[in-house]
Amino acid sequence: MIIALTVGLIAGRSARPMEEEPSKYPADQIAALSQILDVLPDAAALVDASDRVLANSSNCAAMGLIAADRLAPVELRALNREAHRTGETVSRDATICRNGDSMGDWEARLQVSPLESGYSLVLAQDLSEERRLNDVRRDFVANVSHELKTPVGALSLLAEAVQAADQDIAQARHFASRMQLEARRLTDLIADLVELSRVQGDAPLRNSKPVQVQDIINEAVDSMKISAEKRGIQVNVASDANIGSIFGDEAQLVTALRNLVSNAINYSPEGTKVGVGARRAGEQIEITVTDQGPGIPEQDQARIFERFYRVDPARSRETGGTGLGLAIVKHVCANHGGDCTLWSREGEGSTFTLHFPIYLNSQNTENGGE
Numbered sequence: 001m002i003i004a005l006t007v008g009l010i011a012g013r014s015a016r017p018m019e020e021e022p023s024k025y026p027a028d029q030i031a032a033l034s035q036i037l038d039v040l041p042d043a044a045a046l047v048d049a050s051d052r053v054l055a056n057s058s059n060c061a062a063m064g065l066i067a068a069d070r071l072a073p074v075e076l077r078a079l080n081r082e083a084h085r086t087g088e089t090v091s092r093d094a095t096i097c098r099n100g101d102s103m104g105d106w107e108a109r110l111q112v113s114p115l116e117s118g119y120s121l122v123l124a125q126d127l128s129e130e131r132r133l134n135d136v137r138r139d140f141v142a143n144v145s146h147e148l149k150t151p152v153g154a155l156s157l158l159a160e161a162v163q164a165a166d167q168d169i170a171q172a173r174h175f176a177s178r179m180q181l182e183a184r185r186l187t188d189l190i191a192d193l194v195e196l197s198r199v200q201g202d203a204p205l206r207n208s209k210p211v212q213v214q215d216i217i218n219e220a221v222d223s224m225k226i227s228a229e230k231r232g233i234q235v236n237v238a239s240d241a242n243i244g245s246i247f248g249d250e251a252q253l254v255t256a257l258r259n260l261v262s263n264a265i266n267y268s269p270e271g272t273k274v275g276v277g278a279r280r281a282g283e284q285i286e287i288t289v290t291d292q293g294p295g296i297p298e299q300d301q302a303r304i305f306e307r308f309y310r311v312d313p314a315r316s317r318e319t320g321g322t323g324l325g326l327a328i329v330k331h332v333c334a335n336h337g338g339d340c341t342l343w344s345r346e347g348e349g350s351t352f353t354l355h356f357p358i359y360l361n362s363q364n365t366e367n368g369g370e
């Protein structure tokens with residue numbers, strides 16, 4: 001019956017325009033029609049030429065589209081008139097004020113399609129998420145340009161300085177070594193940008209397989225050995241070789257852990273200790289990286305996983321950080337159904353913990369573990 005009513009409304013066979021006989025439809029059919037509109041991804045309503053609502057999705061009132069059984073926003077009423085006059089689907093973007101105003105305005109893409117029955121189908125798509133993503137993208141491009149400008153600018157100045165110091169070999173060597181440093185910064189930044197775009201890809205992980213946690217830890221710690229030695233930092237690993245496996249992309253998992261170990265080494269005072277450990281917690285494996293560094297102020301803790309966010313930009317430049325390390329960690333975790341948490345206290349140090357679902361195959365479930 002509902003299907004018949006819906007088809008009738010669209011094709012104009014059984015339904016009549018609302019202004020003729022608005023109460024013609026039984027309440028239960030209208031309620032069921034509203035339920036159908038509720039399933040649509042956008043806020044939706046069926047209205048007549050004089051903006052009276054026959055049926056609507058349940059979010060219409062809260063979103064400020066309907067008040068006292070009529071279309072509320074002026075823009076939407078104008079669009080409805082235009083659709084009825086022209087007989088064509090019309091659409092427009094508009095800012096809609098929510099009812100009660102507690103949640104502020106929202107950006108909508110409004111579309112009104114006239115139906116043969118004399119009603120029109122009103123759809124309102126929330127553009128907030130699309131706009132937010134556009135803003136994020138724009139900010140990201142601006143940030144990348146800014147980050148690239150710094151080493152490129154430095155390289156250009158240093159090249160001039162080398163030219164000017166052609167009679168002074170010691171000076172020329174000094175500037176050349178600074179050029180190397182800036183070139184390395186640029187290479188690191190590009191490498192991290194490539195890595196970030198790789199781990200951000202929506203495609204399911206292509207190279208997934210069971211990966212031994214101990215192998216991830218060994219690889220990440222080994223790759224940071226030289227940096228740790230240079231700073232006189234002792235990296236202690238405490239984890240059981242049989243801790244178990246994670247199902248995922250080994251390269252990504254190693255990159256995430258390496259970024260944490262690298263930060264622990266780079267932000268800690270020389271001669272301190274860094275600990276890397278792993279343990280099982282129920283259905284999860286937790287890998288922790290602990291340092292005796294400066295800690296991260298509480299007000300910055302929620303933001304350090306954002307791209308290019310640094311607690312102390314000058315310090316980060318000193319350590320050669322790209323500002324992307326933790327953003328990469330966050331994405332790797334999300335790709336593996338896990339997350340990364342942080343405990344930190346200023347003056348005491350920080351502990352970053354990676355949480356991943358443990359990989360249980362039939363053999364180790366039977367044995368109660370690997």
Ligand code: ADP
Nearest residue numbers: 263264267304310311316321322323324325326
């Ligand atoms: P960066 O390349 O600058 O290190 P990250 O994304 O890896 O970028 O880290 C973001 C910021 O978080 C760093 O700039 C630093 O201020 C802070 N941070 C990260 N790890 C630590 C740590 N172990 N100790 C203190 N501060 C840290």
